[in-house]
Amino acid sequence: MERLKADDMVSTDEAAELTGTTRVTINAWIAKGKAIGLTQTRRGFKLPRWQFEPALWDHIQAISEALNTQDGWTLLGFLETPLGGLEGRTPRQAIEQGKLARVIELAEAEGL
Numbered sequence: 001m002e003r004l005k006a007d008d009m010v011s012t013d014e015a016a017e018l019t020g021t022t023r024v025t026i027n028a029w030i031a032k033g034k035a036i037g038l039t040q041t042r043r044g045f046k047l048p049r050w051q052f053e054p055a056l057w058d059h060i061q062a063i064s065e066a067l068n069t070q071d072g073w074t075l076l077g078f079l080e081t082p083l084g085g086l087e088g089r090t091p092r093q094a095i096e097q098g099k100l101a102r103v104i105e106l107a108e109a110e111g112l
Helices: 012-019 023-032 060-067 072-080 091-096 100-110
Strands: 009-011 045-048
Touching: 009 012, 012 023, 012 045, 023 045, 045 072, 060 072, 060 100, 072 091, 091 100
Parallel strands: none
Antiparallel strands: 009 045
């Protein structure tokens, strides 16, 4: 639960403001795997702010589909864990460096 308190986490309201949309839309995106939303013990979600960066935003749903999950904790864990198949980089770093195809390949292999 410590991850929920990190500086890069935002509420659904803050995410809506960042994306110019509504909290309802953010919740719908989370349900569809288009956005990473981490469930809390209290009502609502926390979202990593970095997912809204252009290099990542367009690819979150494809990664969700490749992993066959919309679970925010699973998506975040995959994107933030260094992988041998990426020479020790995290999938997030690899995507930022233009290696989306390799990340999708690894996500499909790991898919639930």
